[in-house]
Amino acid sequence: MAIVATHELTQRFGTTTALDRLTLEIPAGAVYGFIGPNGAGKTTTMRILTTLLRPTAGEARVAGFEVTRDPAAVRAAVGFMPDTFGVYEGLRAWEYLDFFGRSFRVAAQRRTPLIDELLELVGLAHKREAPVMSLSRGMQQRLSLARAMIHDPQLLILDEPASGLDPRARIELRELLKELGAMGKTIMISSHILTELAEMCSHIAIIERGRLLADGPVERIMRSVQAHRTLDIRVMGDVAAAQAWLHAHPAIRAVEPAPDDGAGRGVLVVDFDGDDRAQVALVRAMIDGGLNVLSISETRNNLEEIFMRITEATP
Amino acid sequence: MSEINPLVQRELRSRMRGPRAYVVITGFLAVISLVVLLLYVATIGVSGSEANAGPEIGKLLFLVITSVALVLVALITPVFTAGSIVGERERQTLDLLITSLLGSGQIVLGKLVAALAFIAVLILSIAPIISVSFMFGGVTPADIVVAFGCLTATGLFYAAIGLFWSSIARSSITATTLSLGTIVMLLLGVPFIGVIIGIVVTGRELPVWLGHPVAITVWAMLIDSHPFIALLLSLEHLANGGDLWLQPVTSGSPLALSEPIGAMTLPSPWLMNLLLSLGGTALLVRASARALRPTERRR
Numbered sequence: 001m002a003i004v005a006t007h008e009l010t011q012r013f014g015t016t017t018a019l020d021r022l023t024l025e026i027p028a029g030a031v032y033g034f035i036g037p038n039g040a041g042k043t044t045t046m047r048i049l050t051t052l053l054r055p056t057a058g059e060a061r062v063a064g065f066e067v068t069r070d071p072a073a074v075r076a077a078v079g080f081m082p083d084t085f086g087v088y089e090g091l092r093a094w095e096y097l098d099f100f101g102r103s104f105r106v107a108a109q110r111r112t113p114l115i116d117e118l119l120e121l122v123g124l125a126h127k128r129e130a131p132v133m134s135l136s137r138g139m140q141q142r143l144s145l146a147r148a149m150i151h152d153p154q155l156l157i158l159d160e161p162a163s164g165l166d167p168r169a170r171i172e173l174r175e176l177l178k179e180l181g182a183m184g185k186t187i188m189i190s191s192h193i194l195t196e197l198a199e200m201c202s203h204i205a206i207i208e209r210g211r212l213l214a215d216g217p218v219e220r221i222m223r224s225v226q227a228h229r230t231l232d233i234r235v236m237g238d239v240a241a242a243q244a245w246l247h248a249h250p251a252i253r254a255v256e257p258a259p260d261d262g263a264g265r266g267v268l269v270v271d272f273d274g275d276d277r278a279q280v281a282l283v284r285a286m287i288d289g290g291l292n293v294l295s296i297s298e299t300r301n302n303l304e305e306i307f308m309r310i311t312e313a314t315p
Numbered sequence: 316m317s318e319i320n321p322l323v324q325r326e327l328r329s330r331m332r333g334p335r336a337y338v339v340i341t342g343f344l345a346v347i348s349l350v351v352l353l354l355y356v357a358t359i360g361v362s363g364s365e366a367n368a369g370p371e372i373g374k375l376l377f378l379v380i381t382s383v384a385l386v387l388v389a390l391i392t393p394v395f396t397a398g399s400i401v402g403e404r405e406r407q408t409l410d411l412l413i414t415s416l417l418g419s420g421q422i423v424l425g426k427l428v429a430a431l432a433f434i435a436v437l438i439l440s441i442a443p444i445i446s447v448s449f450m451f452g453g454v455t456p457a458d459i460v461v462a463f464g465c466l467t468a469t470g471l472f473y474a475a476i477g478l479f480w481s482s483i484a485r486s487s488i489t490a491t492t493l494s495l496g497t498i499v500m501l502l503l504g505v506p507f508i509g510v511i512i513g514i515v516v517t518g519r520e521l522p523v524w525l526g527h528p529v530a531i532t533v534w535a536m537l538i539d540s541h542p543f544i545a546l547l548l549s550l551e552h553l554a555n556g557g558d559l560w561l562q563p564v565t566s567g568s569p570l571a572l573s574e575p576i577g578a579m580t581l582p583s584p585w586l587m588n589l590l591l592s593l594g595g596t597a598l599l600v601r602a603s604a605r606a607l608r609p610t611e612r613r614r
Contacts, residue, residue, distance in 0.1 A: 054610035086408030090329035102321035103415035
């Protein structure tokens with residue numbers, strides 16, 4: 001079942017089209033990476049899904065509720081973490097969560113244990129009594145995540161949650177999100193830094209200039225853009241001759257020495273156009289051709305490469 | 316049992332933790348105390364030997380304390396509320412409130428009630444100073460009802476003005492400037508219109524319809540919308556033996572612009588001021604709530 005479904009969602013600001021007929025679906029339980037450069041329309045989409053923005057045209061449903069017709073039901077179903085942490089002076093960490101618990105009508109007897117559970121989950125139990133203002137940026141982000149979960153929403157929408165965090169805080173946040181994904185939470189997470197999402201997403205959508213370029217399970221997207229594969233082939237002896245031999249092979253589109261091969265390890269990066277069967281035939285042909293092959297490995301393209309390929313193909 | 320509005324609790328919690336609240340209360344009481352002290356010294360010097368000076372001094376002290384408190388409430392209240400909603404926008408917390416299950420009305424009312432709770436503390440804190448005037452006599456319980464009625468009405472309506480601008484403006488400075496500007500316009504505008512009308516009507520034969528009850532009511536509403544005028548008229552009305560709640564309008568009354576008029580009764584000026592303030596506050600709260608979530612469909 002789709003927890004988010006948009007159809008032809010369009011948002012215009014004056015003459016600028018921020019979203020152009022966006023149609024996407026987020027299945028329940030997915031960790032959905034929403035990838036695109038700055039200004040692509042990620043935040044606009046998220047603001048529509050959280051009822052902060054009224055779309056110019058099209059339809060968006062969250063947990064079955066249409067965002068403009070039933071905004072209160074949508075708010076109850078969504079936990080939103082914007083890209084900035086709102087600070088309330090003079091509040092302690094537990095008071096901050098207590099305030100939002102009240103705002104989401106969490107029953108009084110449930111609130112206190114829930115706040116402790118959430119602080120434990122985000123690793124801030126020891127900061128329960130600390131003023132919110134005194135927390136580090138990474139801690140504030142984790143507290144913000146706890147806030148977004150205070151009413152046990154069906155969907156978490158996180159807008160650039162790692163922006164402005166130092167590497168350690170980024171890793172901590174990533175681990176936390178992986179944990180939430182493992183708990184079965186549906187998470188929509190945006191980022192323009194693709195490596196941030198590479199490890200944790202089950203689904204991705206690539207958006208640019210308000211248009212959806214690709215979306216679906218990560219594996220499917222990878223397969224669809226990987227008609228050819230990248231092989232790292234390590235040879236012993238005459239590397240130049242091996243490169244020339246490979247270059248002449250009809251299934252090989254390009255051969256380059258590995259960029260980090262300054263140590264003369266004899267690694268060639270090969271752009272190979274073929275499936276598993278063709279790859280077996282290539283290995284046999286290399287041996288028969290007299291190449292001294294030490295190792296051969298397939299390089300998995302990461303999200304960054306996929307993104308570059310998809311966006312390169314866009315006019 | 317339903318819980319207190321979360322915004323009221325949070326606002327009071329964070330407001331009373333900082334030093335600002337105590338500085339404002341101390342400054343407020345210091346200004347009033349200083350004025351009372353100076354006035355007391357001045358009046359004792361002038362009328363100290365007169366036999367019936369006590370009640371006169373008491374009335375004068377009471378009027379001055381109430382007026383100074385009214386001026387301060389009129390200036391402090393909008394400053395408190397003008398930063399309330401736009402402050403959430405500046406702190407980037409407004410989106411969090413809007414995406415919560417709090418209704419727009421709850422958010423606006425929460426802000427208003429939290430500001431009024433503090434204003435109530437200010438108003439009640441002058442009780443010991445006002446009690447100085449009781450020592451001289453001349454001040455009745457009805458006078459006190461009038462004074463606190465005018466202070467409450469002013470605090471309420473001017474807080475709503477600040478809140479309204481806060482829901483529209485993009486910065487606290489703009490909201491505060493617009494709020495104080497609106498209040499200055501109201502405070503100066505009503506006397507100005509009164510003076511203009513006074514000049515126009517002097518020595519002229521005015522149309523009969525100005526004696527119609529509707530025209531008189533509109534005229535009374537205009538005059539009584541000014542808290543200082545309402546306070547003075549009410550205290551004078553009481554001093555002349557008038558009723559606390561009602562004022563009869565008869566020939567010769569300032570409200571009777573045209574003669575003859577039919578016998579009619581209106582709420583006393585302070586009560587009229589309170590009713591107008593309640594109505595104005597309701598309208599401004601509604602407008603503020605609408606401005607808060609402009610994306611939602613109106614039903």
